[in-house]
Amino acid sequence: MATLLIRGGTVVDSETQYRADVLCVDGLIAAIGEDLDAPAGAQVVDAGDRLVMPGGIDPHTHMQLPFMGTVASDDFYSGTAAGLAGGTTSIIDFVIPNPQQPLMEAYKIWRGWAEKAAADYAFHVAVTWWDDSVYQDMGELATEHGVASFKHFMAYKNAIMCDDEVLVNSFSRCLELGAIPTVHAENGELVYRLQKQLVAQGVTGPEGHPRSRPPAVEGEAANRAIRIAEVLGSPIYVVHVSAKQALQAIERARGEGQRVFGEVLAGHLLIDDSVYSDPDFTRAAAHVMSPPFRPKAHQEALWQGLQAGHLHTTATDHCCFCALQKAAGKDDFTLIPNGCAGIEDRMSLLWHYGVGTGRLTPSEFVRVTSTNAAQIFGLYPRKGAMRVGADADLVLWDPAASRTISAETHHQNIDYNVFEGRTVTGINSHTISQGKVVWIDGELRAERGVGRYLPRKLGGDYWEAQRLRKGPGPSNCLVS
Ligand code: DUC
Numbered sequence: 001m002a003t004l005l006i007r008g009g010t011v012v013d014s015e016t017q018y019r020a021d022v023l024c025v026d027g028l029i030a031a032i033g034e035d036l037d038a039p040a041g042a043q044v045v046d047a048g049d050r051l052v053m054p055g056g057i058d059p060h061t062h063m064q065l066p067f068m069g070t071v072a073s074d075d076f077y078s079g080t081a082a083g084l085a086g087g088t089t090s091i092i093d094f095v096i097p098n099p100q101q102p103l104m105e106a107y108k109i110w111r112g113w114a115e116k117a118a119a120d121y122a123f124h125v126a127v128t129w130w131d132d133s134v135y136q137d138m139g140e141l142a143t144e145h146g147v148a149s150f151k152h153f154m155a156y157k158n159a160i161m162c163d164d165e166v167l168v169n170s171f172s173r174c175l176e177l178g179a180i181p182t183v184h185a186e187n188g189e190l191v192y193r194l195q196k197q198l199v200a201q202g203v204t205g206p207e208g209h210p211r212s213r214p215p216a217v218e219g220e221a222a223n224r225a226i227r228i229a230e231v232l233g234s235p236i237y238v239v240h241v242s243a244k245q246a247l248q249a250i251e252r253a254r255g256e257g258q259r260v261f262g263e264v265l266a267g268h269l270l271i272d273d274s275v276y277s278d279p280d281f282t283r284a285a286a287h288v289m290s291p292p293f294r295p296k297a298h299q300e301a302l303w304q305g306l307q308a309g310h311l312h313t314t315a316t317d318h319c320c321f322c323a324l325q326k327a328a329g330k331d332d333f334t335l336i337p338n339g340c341a342g343i344e345d346r347m348s349l350l351w352h353y354g355v356g357t358g359r360l361t362p363s364e365f366v367r368v369t370s371t372n373a374a375q376i377f378g379l380y381p382r383k384g385a386m387r388v389g390a391d392a393d394l395v396l397w398d399p400a401a402s403r404t405i406s407a408e409t410h411h412q413n414i415d416y417n418v419f420e421g422r423t424v425t426g427i428n429s430h431t432i433s434q435g436k437v438v439w440i441d442g443e444l445r446a447e448r449g450v451g452r453y454l455p456r457k458l459g460g461d462y463w464e465a466q467r468l469r470k471g472p473g474p475s476n477c478l479v480s
């Protein structure tokens with residue numbers, strides 16, 4: 001395999017920065033130090049004034065997801081390739097079984113779809129129903145396939161929504177296995193009722209979407225899931241926190257010593273709900289995702305949550321639907337496929353609006369775009385670390401270079417970009433995946449099928465700490 005020497009850059013990890021060369025051999029970081037010799041035949045990249053950081057990990061993507069009567073338009077190849085173009089070198093996607101479908105069956109289907117991936121990937125598996133076979137399959141997935149997290153949709157009634165019984169059963173099982181439960185926190189009963197009311201009142205356009213999913217709907221569900229986890233003594237991870245009310249539930253629980261983790265999307269940090277008043281259906285529908293974009297005040301709260309350490313990871317919920325697919329909801333907003341793209345732009349957006357404004361230091365940027373996701377989800381230190389023995393998934397980051405985001409130039413398989421026209425300063429000149437240069441100054445060299453499945457570690461530090469605090473197993477509920 002290839003040997004690559006990155007010469008003369010500034011290494012940035014989750015703690016600090018220092019001048020060093022980085023030698024990559026056979027897909028791994030082999031040495032980090034000053035004035036390293038280039039082995040015979042090594043490719044040498046001069047890092048110049050650039051930073052050398054761990055590649056991004058997007059812990060929330062949906063490649064080729066079958067959803068709301070259609071299939072997400074970025075598949076595992078095009079979506080991971082777009083990620084590489086933007087400096088994201090690993091994803092954690094979701095296996096989402098239909099209710100009554102065996103979890104193992106769905107998992108094997110998703111594994112087959114992912115074989116075309118250009119970058120490494122792992123899977124959260126969604127629990128969408130419950131019986132003994134689900135309990136058994138969770139065990140097999142965790143112990144034999146390294147699935148260290150399970151997802152629960154608290155919305156999407158009559159489809160994939162979990163009721164409290166499923167949440168309690170599944171969180172308890174996660175605790176037994178050393179896996180972390182994650183939740184999409186929206187009260188699906190309320191969403192269902194509000195959707196019906198709005199449509200009955202004649203509100204059928206995309207403006208109905210945020211009205212059917214107000215912040216309190218998210219706050220209630222986040223708090224309920226967190227409280228259930230508290231009673232069971234389980235850690236919990238709340239995906240795509242978009243509303244102050246959900247953030248407050250996380251802050252309260254963390255303040256009381258509970259192991260709660262929060263994820264925020266680049267979109268929720270930067271886009272507000274005015275997009276839904278656009279009279280052009282295509283533009284408004286392009287922004288329909290759940291939870292929806294919020295009034296501006298929520299964005300500042302989310303940034304503060306990220307700075308304060310109450311939100312830990314940044315993701316995209318990358319789930320592409322083209323204009324034609326979104327048109328399924330032309331006469332009824334509840335039928336617009338939910339989802340927006342973002343994998344290609346997350347890293348630069350976080351740098352530009354985070355580091356560029358002083359909200360984040362470069363090391364904090366590394367933490368929230370890579371290291372924290374690796375640590376929470378059992379990928380560390382293989383991923384998310386600048387250290388010998390870690391995978392050589394890296395970005396060479398040029399803090400002074402700019403690009404303007406556009407659907408005309410992006411690599412995502414979607415005809416719209418919700419960040420269209422934003423010029424970001426701070427971009428990856430190179431992306432290195434498995435020790436190979438796959439993006440160099442605008443040229444994408446992604447290879448279909450080279451991405452590897454990443455089995456993950458169970459029972460990480462956070463889980464162990466929560467377990468010690470509360471005592472083992474479901475009998476936790478007896479501990480006051
Ligand atoms: N939200 C979306 O917008 N798309 C996919 C699934 C989800 O929860």
Ligand code: ZN
Binds near residue numbers: 184239240290291
């Ligand atoms: Zn979701």
Ligand code: ZN
Binds near residue numbers: 060061062317
């Ligand atoms: Zn999602």
